[in-house]
Structures are given as C-alpha cells and as structure tokens.
Amino acid sequence: MRDTSPDWNNLKLAHENARKQTRVELNWENYEQYWTGRIHDDEDLKARRAELIPLYNFEYDPVKASARVEAGIYRHEAHNWCFQQNAPIYDVKPQLPSVTCPTLVTVGRHDWVTQVSSSETIASLIPKSKLVRRSPQFEEAELFQQTMRDFLAEALPDLEVKR
Template sequence: MLIAHHGGGGIGALSEPRATFGPLADLFRVIVFDARGCGLSEAVPPYSHAQWAADVDALREWAGVEQIVVAGGSYGGFIAMEYAIAFPERVRAMILRDTSADRTNLDIAKDNARSQTRVELNWENFDRYWSGNIRDDADLKACWAELIPLYDFEYDPVASAARVDAGIYRHESHNWCFQHNVPIYDLKPRLGTITCPTLVTVGRADWVTPVSSSETIARLIPHAELVVFEKSGHSPQYEEADLFQQTMREFLGRVMK
C-alpha cells in the first residue's frame, strides 16, 4: 500500500497526489486524503507535523496493513520524512518530491524571487504569505495567485490561473504551518536514522525547494537515490510526467522485490 500526503499546507488537497500516485494503482492500493485543516477536511487543530504524521499512521492502521510506501511532495515531503522518522518500522520505502529537510530553503527562495524577472511581486504579500500572516481564505488565494508564476519551468498564465481557481484555501492551517511548524523545522540531525530505500526527486528550476535542498536530503538518508528533472520547476510530476512515472516505477521495482 502507498499513502501520499499532499503538499501546500493550507493550499494543498488530495487532487495532486491522486494525479501523481493514482497511476501506480496497478501496483499498490493507493490512499490519498485531505490532511486535517486542508482541502475538505474538518478544521481540527493542531496542524503540527507530529499530528499530521500520526494521522498518516492512523490511515495505515485503518487500512489494516503493517507497512506502507510513504510519499509526499513539497510540504508533503516534510510529513513523509517526519513519518519515516517517527514510525520507522512501518515504512517499506519512501518517495519524496521537491522538498526540504529544514527551513533554509526559504532563504534561498527569497533570493530567487528577488532575482527573477518573470513577474513583479508585492513584497508585503510575499512576506505575509511565508510568515503565516494571512487574513482569511480569500487573502490566501490572492497571495498564492501572485506566487504561482514562479513555480513552473515555463510559465503558462492561463494554466496557472486555472490552478489557482481550482484550489481550496484554508488560511488557518497555512498560518499554523508558517508560524509554528516551519520556524522549528530541522530534520537534518535525524535523517540518518531513516533506513528505508528513498527516492528523492526535484526539478532543476525549482525556485522554492531547490536542487541543493534535495541534495542535502539524499546525502543524509543512507539509502537515498537522487533524480533531477532537467526541464521542470517545482512540479516534475506534471512537467515531465512520463519520465516521473517511469522513474517511480523503476525505483519501486528495485526496492519492493
């Protein structure tokens, strides 16, 4: 069985991991879900990493299996790693996509945002977004709409606008992530305890969780493989979809024998 945690914190929902990992349903039972406080799930705090990891294990227990493949992209990668550290005996393998082991990626992201020429940013909104000072759900959507042009290898304004409109926005969990979780987030000292085979993937042009963040993860997890997608930004699962699916299947074929 594979359980995938969506990214995005308060802007995330199950639609992305369903599209990414659903094609593996011929190999696994695949479970995707809206994390508490996200998507259509109830607003039942805390929205801490420890609680979200515990929720993953509750799903595993509900499904009646002893071990899972755990997966997550972006913020979901935070939770996948937290799960593998907290519940090592429950993880058969792990798949990570465009994520980070600590908060230093945000410093790099701000530098990348300042040096890019794709769009003009409202820096007050930028800082409010990344510090968790969003006023309401409509404000979260508006701030996300300003940032989304930075995420793709090639910017398509029509496609980006459609993704913004299709989103579900939960500012309470977003604010919790960046006020409470991210300031103390640092898994680097514990990544060496992860014993499961791990696939680490990242887009070459990812501005927010750059290649260096994935290199750190792959260096610190003993059985990690790093794959960089050369024509992708933050979402190689969409931008190089066929290659991404092939990469996952080849990895899983090796480690699940």
C-alpha cells in the same frame, strides 16, 4: 520525498531568487504576508498563491497555472500555523540517517523555493536514497511518473508496478 527541504534555510535563497526573477512583478507586502503566515482567510491564501504561481514553472503557461490555482485546496489556518509555528523550529537533518527504507528524493531542476542543494542534503543523509533532479510535478509529469514506477519496481520487486 518531493521538493522538500531538510530545514528552513532554503527560504533565504528562495527570497533572493524571488527578488532576482523578472517573470512577474511581485507585490512584496503580499509576498511577506504569504511567507510569514499572516494570511487572513482562504480566499486571501488563494489570491497570494495566484500571485506566486508564475515563479513555480520553468515554462510558464498562464492558463495551466490558473487551472492549478483553481484546483487547489486552501486552508489559511494550516498555512499560517506552518509558517508561524513549524518553520522556526523545522530541522529534520538529525533524523534522516535513521530512515531505513529505500527513499526516492526528487526535486525540480529549476525550483525557486526548494533548491537542488536542499534535496542533495536529504539524499546524502538517508542511507538508501536515490536523488532525481527533474521538473516533476507538471512540466515532466510523464517522466516523473515513470521515474516513480521504476523506483518502486526496483525497491519492491515483488510488487506488481505498471510500467
């Protein structure tokens, strides 16, 4: 599980984090549109993502961030459904203790949306889980990949995993 929350409570703190940050001036109307699922079309979703992406990296590189925005897949209908329909009722905490497979839970140390505490909750509720705090996706990509390989090699010793 990567950078996820067991329920929707993390958004309150995410909003506080967005208001406190000084990296970029946010258009708060656009911000609200994004987080409440009121995106007009795929281009609107891409534009809102481009506005928020500076918040997602500890060390912001505008060229790399722009490339990630361009490489993204945008489906505003799915985005809107998620925030309008799923978000208000999202809570998987009751189901997590029934997960029986080894589970790697990773979270970025500086994630502004999904705080470390969200992943700590998940890891505490899944019996065979391991929590790793990193900046997994981009800033420590090689370390993240190695962490995944090590976890798979330990969890599935009979599987050939390239290290």
